[in-house]
Amino acid sequence: MSREIGAGKLFCWLSGVLTIAMCLGIIIYVAARGAPAISWDFISQPPKMVLLKGLSGGILTPLAGTIVLTAMSIILVLPLALTMAVYYAEYAGDNLGAKLLRLGNDVLAGVPTIVIALFGLIIFSYPELSFLSIKVAGTASERAFGRSFLAAAITMAVMVLPYITKSVEEAIAAVPYTFREAAYGLGVSKWRTIRKVVLPAACRGIASGAVLGVGRVASDVAIVWFCLGATLTYSGPEKWWQPQNWLDTLRSAGSTLSSYIYYASPVGNGHNAEKAYGAALVLIVIILLFNAAVYYINGLAAFRPKVSFPRRKVAAAAAFLSSIPQNIKK
Amino acid sequence: MQETENHFKITSSNVSTWYGVHDVLKDINMKIRRRAITGLIGPSGCGKSTFLRCLNRLNDLVANFRIQGEISLDGDDIYSPDTDVVLMRRKVGMVFQQPNPFPMSIFDNVAFGAREHNRQIKKTELSEIVEESFKKVNLWDEVKHKLNDSALNLSGGQQQRLCIARVLAVMPEVILLDEPCSSLDPASTARIEELIMELKNSYSVVVVTHNLGQARRISDYIGFFLDGRLVEYGLASELINNPREKVTGDYLEGNFG
Amino acid sequence: MKKRPVKEAIVENMILVCAVAGSLIIFFVMFFILSRGLPVLQASGPSFFTAGGWDKTFSISWSAAPGKTNWRYGAVELIAGTVLTSAGALLLAALLGMGCAVFLTEYCPVRLRRPVEGAVRLLAGVPPVIYGVVGLTVVVPLVKSLISNDLAKQMVKICVLDGTSMLAGIIVLGVMITPTFVILATDALDAVPPGYRFASLALGVSHWRTIVKIIIPAARRGIMAAGILAAGVAVGEFIAMAMVAGGVAFLPNPAHGLVFFLEPVRTLAASIFVNNEVLGRKDMESALFACASVILFICIALSLLAQLINRADLKGGRSG
Numbered sequence: 018m019s020r021e022i023g024a025g026k027l028f029c030w031l032s033g034v035l036t037i038a039m040c041l042g043i044i045i046y047v048a049a050r051g052a053p054a055i056s057w058d059f060i061s062q063p064p065k066m067v068l069l070k071g072l073s074g075g076i077l078t079p080l081a082g083t084i085v086l087t088a089m090s091i092i093l094v095l096p097l098a099l100t101m102a103v104y105y106a107e108y109a110g111d112n113l114g115a116k117l118l119r120l121g122n123d124v125l126a127g128v129p130t131i132v133i134a135l136f137g138l139i140i141f142s143y144p145e146l147s148f149l150s151i152k153v154a155g156t157a158s159e160r161a162f163g164r165s166f167l168a169a170a171i172t173m174a175v176m177v178l179p180y181i182t183k184s185v186e187e188a189i190a191a192v193p194y195t196f197r198e199a200a201y202g203l204g205v206s207k208w209r210t211i212r213k214v215v216l217p218a219a220c221r222g223i224a225s226g227a228v229l230g231v232g233r234v235a236s237d238v239a240i241v242w243f244c245l246g247a248t249l250t251y252s253g254p255e256k257w258w259q260p261q262n263w264l265d266t267l268r269s270a271g272s273t274l275s276s277y278i279y280y281a282s283p284v285g286n287g288h289n290a291e292k293a294y295g296a297a298l299v300l301i302v303i304i305l306l307f308n309a310a311v312y313y314i315n316g317l318a319a320f321r322p323k324v325s326f327p328r329r330k331v332a333a334a335a336a337f338l339s340s341i342p343q344n345i346k347k
Numbered sequence: 348m349q350e351t352e353n354h355f356k357i358t359s360s361n362v363s364t365w366y367g368v369h370d371v372l373k374d375i376n377m378k379i380r381r382r383a384i385t386g387l388i389g390p391s392g393c394g395k396s397t398f399l400r401c402l403n404r405l406n407d408l409v410a411n412f413r414i415q416g417e418i419s420l421d422g423d424d425i426y427s428p429d430t431d432v433v434l435m436r437r438k439v440g441m442v443f444q445q446p447n448p449f450p451m452s453i454f455d456n457v458a459f460g461a462r463e464h465n466r467q468i469k470k471t472e473l474s475e476i477v478e479e480s481f482k483k484v485n486l487w488d489e490v491k492h493k494l495n496d497s498a499l500n501l502s503g504g505q506q507q508r509l510c511i512a513r514v515l516a517v518m519p520e521v522i523l524l525d526e527p528c529s530s531l532d533p534a535s536t537a538r539i540e541e542l543i544m545e546l547k548n549s550y551s552v553v554v555v556t557h558n559l560g561q562a563r564r565i566s567d568y569i570g571f572f573l574d575g576r577l578v579e580y581g582l583a584s585e586l587i588n589n590p591r592e593k594v595t596g597d598y599l600e601g602n603f604g
Numbered sequence: 605m606k607k608r609p610v611k612e613a614i615v616e617n618m619i620l621v622c623a624v625a626g627s628l629i630i631f632f633v634m635f636f637i638l639s640r641g642l643p644v645l646q647a648s649g650p651s652f653f654t655a656g657g658w659d660k661t662f663s664i665s666w667s668a669a670p671g672k673t674n675w676r677y678g679a680v681e682l683i684a685g686t687v688l689t690s691a692g693a694l695l696l697a698a699l700l701g702m703g704c705a706v707f708l709t710e711y712c713p714v715r716l717r718r719p720v721e722g723a724v725r726l727l728a729g730v731p732p733v734i735y736g737v738v739g740l741t742v743v744v745p746l747v748k749s750l751i752s753n754d755l756a757k758q759m760v761k762i763c764v765l766d767g768t769s770m771l772a773g774i775i776v777l778g779v780m781i782t783p784t785f786v787i788l789a790t791d792a793l794d795a796v797p798p799g800y801r802f803a804s805l806a807l808g809v810s811h812w813r814t815i816v817k818i819i820i821p822a823a824r825r826g827i828m829a830a831g832i833l834a835a836g837v838a839v840g841e842f843i844a845m846a847m848v849a850g851g852v853a854f855l856p857n858p859a860h861g862l863v864f865f866l867e868p869v870r871t872l873a874a875s876i877f878v879n880n881e882v883l884g885r886k887d888m889e890s891a892l893f894a895c896a897s898v899i900l901f902i903c904i905a906l907s908l909l910a911q912l913i914n915r916a917d918l919k920g921g922r923s924g
C-alpha cells in the first residue's frame with residue numbers, strides 16, 4: 018500500500034518521535050528530580066537562607082506569593098480585557114483607527130515581559146505612586162521603592178491585557194453570525210444580544226483566555242524580579258495572615274515560585290538544585306491543575322441547561338434560521 | 348447483443364463495507380460498462396457515495412473503514428496488496444459534490460496532476476494538455492485570459508468544470524462524479540450534464556445523483572440503491588419505464604426519499 | 605420602550621471608555637519605553653548597533669564620578685547574541701516542529717494523537733525558568749563535555765568556555781519554542797479543507813506529494829504565523845538565556861571555526877535582567893531602555909509581518 022516510505026516520511030516520523038520523547042523526557046526528569054524534595058515541611062515552611070549551609074526551608078511564602086499575585090492580576094485584568102474585546106469585536110468595525118488599536122494590541126502581546134517589567138519598575142518608582150509600595154526614606158532622589166504585590170499585580174495585568182483581549186476577541190468573532198442575526202430578527206438590541214447570546218457562546222474562549230493569563234503570570238520571572246523584589250525571605254508584617262496586615266502585606270515585597278526557582282538554581286544565590294526542582298514540580302502541578310479545573314468547569318458549562326428565557330428563545334430562533342439554507346436547497 | 352467480460356470496465360463482486368460497526372454496503376454485485384454513463388440513484392444515506400469512493404479506494408482514508416469482496420478494474424483486483432493505489436487512482440478520476448479547486452491559479456489547478464505524474468514534462472506540452480482539458484469542458488474561452496488568477500474566484504459552475512478539467516488532464520480511463528451538480532444553479536447544471544454526455548465517448552463514467560430527472564437525461568444504465576443494497580440495475584430506459592422491483596417504482600414515483 | 609436605549613447607550617459608552625483607556629495604556633507603555641531609550645539611542649546613533657564593548661562601558665559608567673554621565677553605548681554583542689540564538693532556535697524549532705506537525709496530522713495513529721498533543725501542550729505551558737534550570741543542569745554539562753581542557757586553556761584569554769554557550773542557548777531556546785510552533789502549525793494543517801486532500805489523492809498523486817504540494821502550501825500562512833510567533837518568543841526570552849547562554853556580553857567569532865558555537869553570548873533581553881542593578885542611574889537606565897526599545901522594534905516588525913502575511917492577496921486566496 019505505501020511504497021512511498023521516502024526520506025520525507027522518515028523525517029516526519031523521526032521528528033515526531035523526537036519531539037514526543039523530549040516532552041515526556043523533560044516532564045519526567047523534572048518530576049523525578051523534584052519528587053524527593055517534596056515533603057510537608059517543604060510546602061509549609063518559609064525559605065531560609067543560612068550563611069554556611071545555603072538555602073534551606075520550604076516554599077511557603079513563594080507559593081502564597083504565586084497564588085496571591087496570580088489572583089490579583091487576573092481579577093484586575095479580566096474586566097478590562099473583556100470590555101476591550103467586546104469593543105474590538107463588536108463595535109470597532111474595520112476602519113483605520115480600529116486597525117491601529119488592534120496592531121497596538123498585537124505588538125504589546127508580543128513584547129517580552131522583561132520589557133514590561135522594566136517599565137513597571139520605573140513607573141512605580143515615581144514618588145507619587147509610593148502608596149502602592151513604600152517610600153524609600155532618606156535618599157536625595159525621593160523615590161518610591163516601586164516593588165510590591167500591588168505594583169507587580171498591576172504590571173502583570175498590563176502584561177497579560179493584550180493576550181487575554183486577543184483571545185477573547187477571537188472567541189467572540191468565532192460565534193456564528195447567524196446567532197446575532199437571529200437575535201436581531203427577534204428585535205433584541207445590540208447590547209442585549211452581546212450580553213445574552215454572544216458572550217455566553219464565547220465563554221469557552223473567555224475561560225481559555227484566563228487560563229492563558231494565569232499561565233503567563235505564574236511563569237513569569239521578570240516582573241517578579243523587578244516589581245515584586247523577589248526577596249527570598251518575606252519582608253512584610255510578620256503576621257501576614259491577619260486581615261489588618263493585609264494591606265501592608267500587599268504593599269511589601271515578596272517572591273513567587275518562579276523567582277524562587279531561579280534563586281535556588283545553580284546560578285542563583287541559593288545554589289540548591291534539589292529545591293529548585295522541587296519548586297518546579299510544584300509550579301508545573303499548579304499550572305496543570307488550573308488548566309484541568311477550567312476545562313472541567315468549561316465542560317460542565319457546555320452541558321448546563323439553558324434556563325434563562327430570552328437566551329432559549331434566541332437559541333431556538335438561531336437554530337431555525339441557520340437551518341433555512343439547507344431547507345431551501347432540498 | 349451478447350455481452351462479454353470485455354464490455355465491463357469495473358466489476359464489483361460481493362462488496363460489503365463497514366464504518367466501524369455500522370454496515371453501509373451489503374453484498375453489492377455490479378458490473379460497470381465501458382464508455383457508457385452509469386447513474387447511481389437512491390435516497391440519501393443509502394451508500395451511493397460510499398460505493399463510489401470504494402471504486403478509487405478513497406475510503407481508505409477513513410480510519411475505521413472496512414471492506415470485503417472484490418472490485419476489479421479491467422480484471423485486476425484494486426484492493427489486492429500488489430496494486431499501487433496511486434497508479435490506480437490515476438486511471439480512476441473523481442469529481443466531488445462541492446467544487447474543490449486547489450488554492451492555486453487556474454492554470455496550476457489543471458497542470459498540477461499532469462506535472463506530478465511527469466515531473467520532467469516540458470512547458471509547451473503542459474500548456475497543451477491544460478488548454479485541451481479546458482476545451483473539453485468548454486471552459487477555455489472563459490478562462491484563457493486569466494489563467495494566472497486564483498481558481499477560487501471562479502463561479503461555482505466554472506469551478507466544477509475546472510475540477511472536471513483537472514481530472515481529464517491526468518488522462519484517466521474512468522471518471523467518478525458524486526452529485527456534481529447538487530451545489531450548482533440550473534444553467535450550470537445543464538452545461539455539466541451536456542459535458543458528461545460528451546465524456547462518455549472516451550471514458551467510462553459513473554455518476555451519483557439524487558435528481559431523477561438528471562439520471563433519466565444522462566444515464567445509459569442505472570443502479571438503484573436502497574439501504575446499502577443494490578436493489579435493481581439495468582438499462583436506464585427499462586428501469587425507469589417498467590421497474591422489476593416494487594420499491595424501485597415507489598421511489599421513482601416519489602413515494603419516499 | 606423608551607428607557608432601555610438610554611441605559612444601553614450608557615453601557616455602550618462605558619465600553620468605549622474602557623476600550624480607549626485600555627488602548628491608551630498599551631500605547632503609553634510603548635511610548636514610555638521608546639522615550640526612555642531615546643537619549644542613549646540618539647547619543648550613540650548607528651554605533652549602538654555596530655560598536656561593541658557593552659560590559660566595559662558599563663563598568664566605566666558605573667564607577668564614574670558622581671554627576672558624570674555617559675550616554676554612548678554599543679550593543680553589537682547583545683544584538684548579535686539575540687539574532688544568533690533566535691535564528692538558531694527558530695531553525696531548530698521549524699525543522700523539528702514542521703516534521704512533528706506533519707507527523708501528528710498525517711502519520712500519527714489516531715489513538716495516539718490526543719495524548720501526544722496533550723504532552724506537547726503541557727510542555728508549551730512549562731515556565732521558561734524551568735527550561736533554564738533543566739538546561740543548566742543537563743544541557744550545559746553536555747556542552748561542557750565537548751570542550752577539552754586544552755581548548756579551554758587556549759581560549760581563556762579570549763573568553764571563558766564553561767559550557768554556557770551559544771550552542772546551549774540555541775538548544776534550550778529551540779526546545780522551548782518547538783511546542784508552541786508544533787501546536788500552531790498543527791492547527792494550520794488541520795484547517796486545510798479535506799476536499800483538497802481528496803481531490804489530490806483522487807488525481808493519483810501520492811500521499812507524500814499531496815502533503816508537500818497541496819496541504820503545506822494551503823496552510824502556509826498559518827505556518828508562517830507560527831514561525832513569527834515563535835520568533836517573538838525567542839527574541840524576548842531572557843531568564844533561560846541568562847542561565848545557559850553565558851553571562852558576558854561577548855561577540856562570538858566565526859573565525860574560530862566550530863568553537864564559535866561554544867562561545868558565550870548574551871541577548872538584549874538577558875542584559876536588561878543581568879544589568880538591573882544599574883536602575884536609578886539615569887544614563888545606564890536609558891541604555892537598558894534602549895535595549896528594550898530595540899526589542900520593541902523587533903516586535904513591531906514581527907507584528908507587521910504577521911499582518912502582511914494575513915493580508916497579502918497571494919495567488920491562492922484563502923488558507924487556514
Ligand SMILES: Nc1ncnc2c1ncn2[C@@H]1O[C@H](COP(=O)(O)OP(=O)(O)O)[C@@H](O)[C@H]1O
Nearest residue numbers: 366369371390391392393394395396397398409
Ligand atoms: N466517514 C464516515 N464515517 C461513518 N459513517 C459514514 C461515513 N460516511 C458515510 N457514513 C454513513 O454511511 C451511510 C451511507 O452514506 P453515503 O454513502 O454518504 O450515502 P449517500 O451518498 O447515498 O447519501 C450513511 O448512513 C452515513 O451516515
Ligand SMILES: [Mg+2]
Nearest residue numbers: 395396397525
Ligand atoms: Mg452522497
